[in-house]
Amino acid sequence: MEFRAAVFDADRTLWDHYNISELVEPMKVSGDVLVDGTGNKVNLYPRVRETLSALREKGIILGLATWNVESITKRVLELFRLKFDIIISREYPYKFLMLSEFLLKAKRMGVEIRPEEVLYIDDRRDHFGYIWFHLGKVKCVEMWKEINDYSEILKIVNV
Ligand SMILES: [Mg+2]
Numbered sequence: 001m002e003f004r005a006a007v008f009d010a011d012r013t014l015w016d017h018y019n020i021s022e023l024v025e026p027m028k029v030s031g032d033v034l035v036d037g038t039g040n041k042v043n044l045y046p047r048v049r050e051t052l053s054a055l056r057e058k059g060i061i062l063g064l065a066t067w068n069v070e071s072i073t074k075r076v077l078e079l080f081r082l083k084f085d086i087i088i089s090r091e092y093p094y095k096f097l098m099l100s101e102f103l104l105k106a107k108r109m110g111v112e113i114r115p116e117e118v119l120y121i122d123d124r125r126d127h128f129g130y131i132w133f134h135l136g137k138v139k140c141v142e143m144w145k146e147i148n149d150y151s152e153i154l155k156i157v158n159v
Helices: 048-057 070-080 095-108 125-135 151-156
Strands: 005-008 028-030 033-035 041-043 061-067 086-090 118-122 139-142
Touching (some): 005 095, 061 095, 070 086, 139 151
Parallel strands (some): 005 061, 005 118, 118 139
Antiparallel strands (some): 033 041
């Protein structure tokens, strides 16, 4: 399988916090740890940076699909200096809608991607059935169950 895009969930997939929409300013980042105004901590998981870089180097389009307030998502990504080509941050939990939006945005950027060319990584497998039903054969991987380390993502896409 040739993958052309990798789309990530955020909370508990990229970092250990379960809901970054709760974070308040001022937020500060030191290395892979973000601390917000009330002392809430967000730890980026190991090898996230290296994995995203390796995928990007191979020409894989990087997407984010997260149930969070968009301004906060963008702020956290900015502070961590994480870059995604397409960010879908919506205040509803429907990942299949976010993935449709991702495919549409890619198309508008001139990249037509078929569902089977998308790798989707999420710590919650309950989204996967809806994704398969509405979009088709997206390759969905349950983070921390099917794989336990970011380096395994590179094996899946053969990078
Ligand atoms: Mg999650």
